[in-house]
Amino acid sequence: MTSLTIRIGDQIPIRIGTETEVRYEQNGASLTIRRIYCKSCLLCIEACPMNILRLDQDDLIQVTEIGKCIFCGACAGRCPDFVFVLAPEKGEK
Ligand code: SF4
Numbered sequence: 001m002t003s004l005t006i007r008i009g010d011q012i013p014i015r016i017g018t019e020t021e022v023r024y025e026q027n028g029a030s031l032t033i034r035r036i037y038c039k040s041c042l043l044c045i046e047a048c049p050m051n052i053l054r055l056d057q058d059d060l061i062q063v064t065e066i067g068k069c070i071f072c073g074a075c076a077g078r079c080p081d082f083v084f085v086l087a088p089e090k091g092e093k
Pocket residue numbers: 031047048049050051052053063068069070071072073074075076
Protein backbone atom coordinates (compact mmCIF):
# COMPACT_ATOMS: atom_id res chain seq x y z
CA MET A 1 0.00 0.00 0.00
CA THR A 2 1.30 3.44 -0.84
CA SER A 3 0.36 6.45 1.23
CA LEU A 4 0.38 10.22 0.89
CA THR A 5 -0.06 12.90 3.58
CA ILE A 6 -1.44 16.30 2.61
CA ARG A 7 -1.55 19.19 5.08
CA ILE A 8 -4.07 21.95 4.48
CA GLY A 9 -2.32 24.73 2.65
CA ASP A 10 -0.09 22.32 0.76
CA GLN A 11 -0.28 22.24 -2.99
CA ILE A 12 -2.75 19.44 -3.61
CA PRO A 13 -1.93 17.23 -6.57
CA ILE A 14 -4.48 17.29 -9.37
CA ARG A 15 -4.27 13.52 -9.52
CA ILE A 16 -3.78 11.39 -6.46
CA GLY A 17 -2.62 8.72 -8.90
CA THR A 18 -1.78 5.32 -7.51
CA GLU A 19 -1.79 6.37 -3.86
CA THR A 20 -4.09 3.93 -2.10
CA GLU A 21 -4.19 5.75 1.26
CA VAL A 22 -4.36 9.53 1.61
CA ARG A 23 -4.24 11.41 4.91
CA TYR A 24 -5.41 15.03 5.12
CA GLU A 25 -4.41 17.12 8.14
CA GLN A 26 -5.74 20.44 9.40
CA ASN A 27 -5.19 22.04 12.82
CA GLY A 28 -4.38 18.71 14.39
CA ALA A 29 -7.43 16.95 12.96
CA SER A 30 -6.96 14.37 10.28
CA LEU A 31 -9.03 12.48 7.77
CA THR A 32 -7.45 9.33 6.41
CA ILE A 33 -8.99 7.77 3.32
CA ARG A 34 -8.04 4.15 2.74
CA ARG A 35 -8.90 4.25 -0.91
CA ILE A 36 -7.98 0.67 -1.63
CA TYR A 37 -11.10 -0.49 0.24
CA CYS A 38 -13.49 1.74 -1.75
CA LYS A 39 -16.22 -0.20 -3.57
CA SER A 40 -17.52 2.82 -5.52
CA CYS A 41 -21.00 2.72 -3.95
CA LEU A 42 -21.36 6.54 -3.84
CA LEU A 43 -22.96 6.61 -0.36
CA CYS A 44 -20.33 8.95 1.09
CA ILE A 45 -20.70 11.32 -1.85
CA GLU A 46 -24.40 11.65 -1.08
CA ALA A 47 -23.67 12.12 2.64
CA CYS A 48 -20.98 14.81 2.45
CA PRO A 49 -22.56 18.20 3.30
CA MET A 50 -19.78 20.06 1.53
CA ASN A 51 -20.05 18.11 -1.74
CA ILE A 52 -16.31 17.55 -1.98
CA LEU A 53 -16.14 13.80 -2.56
CA ARG A 54 -16.07 12.11 -5.92
CA LEU A 55 -14.72 8.99 -7.60
CA ASP A 56 -11.47 9.34 -9.51
CA GLN A 57 -10.52 7.77 -12.83
CA ASP A 58 -9.96 4.46 -11.07
CA ASP A 59 -13.38 4.59 -9.35
CA LEU A 60 -11.76 5.18 -5.97
CA ILE A 61 -12.97 7.91 -3.65
CA GLN A 62 -11.04 11.16 -3.34
CA VAL A 63 -11.52 14.65 -1.91
CA THR A 64 -11.75 17.41 -4.48
CA GLU A 65 -11.38 20.46 -2.20
CA ILE A 66 -9.99 19.45 1.18
CA GLY A 67 -9.92 23.10 2.25
CA LYS A 68 -13.73 22.95 2.44
CA CYS A 69 -13.78 19.82 4.63
CA ILE A 70 -15.35 20.51 8.02
CA PHE A 71 -14.20 17.14 9.44
CA CYS A 72 -17.81 16.31 10.32
CA GLY A 73 -17.42 12.55 9.94
CA ALA A 74 -20.52 12.06 7.80
CA CYS A 75 -18.48 10.15 5.23
CA ALA A 76 -17.03 7.87 7.90
CA GLY A 77 -20.47 7.21 9.31
CA ARG A 78 -21.93 6.31 5.95
CA CYS A 79 -19.22 4.19 4.35
CA PRO A 80 -19.94 0.47 4.74
CA ASP A 81 -16.31 -0.42 4.04
CA PHE A 82 -14.62 1.74 6.70
CA VAL A 83 -12.64 3.71 4.13
CA PHE A 84 -12.59 6.90 6.25
CA VAL A 85 -10.78 7.31 9.57
CA LEU A 86 -11.41 10.64 11.28
CA ALA A 87 -9.17 11.71 14.16
CA PRO A 88 -10.10 14.67 16.39
CA GLU A 89 -8.08 17.77 17.01
CA LYS A 90 -5.40 17.41 19.63
CA GLY A 91 -6.82 18.00 23.09
CA GLU A 92 -10.29 16.77 22.22
CA LYS A 93 -11.56 13.56 23.78
S1 SF4 B 1 -15.52 14.86 6.99
FE1 SF4 B 1 -17.53 15.77 6.35
S2 SF4 B 1 -17.00 17.49 5.01
FE2 SF4 B 1 -15.14 16.22 5.18
S3 SF4 B 1 -15.22 14.82 3.41
FE3 SF4 B 1 -16.21 13.75 5.15
S4 SF4 B 1 -18.42 14.22 4.97
FE4 SF4 B 1 -17.29 15.70 3.67
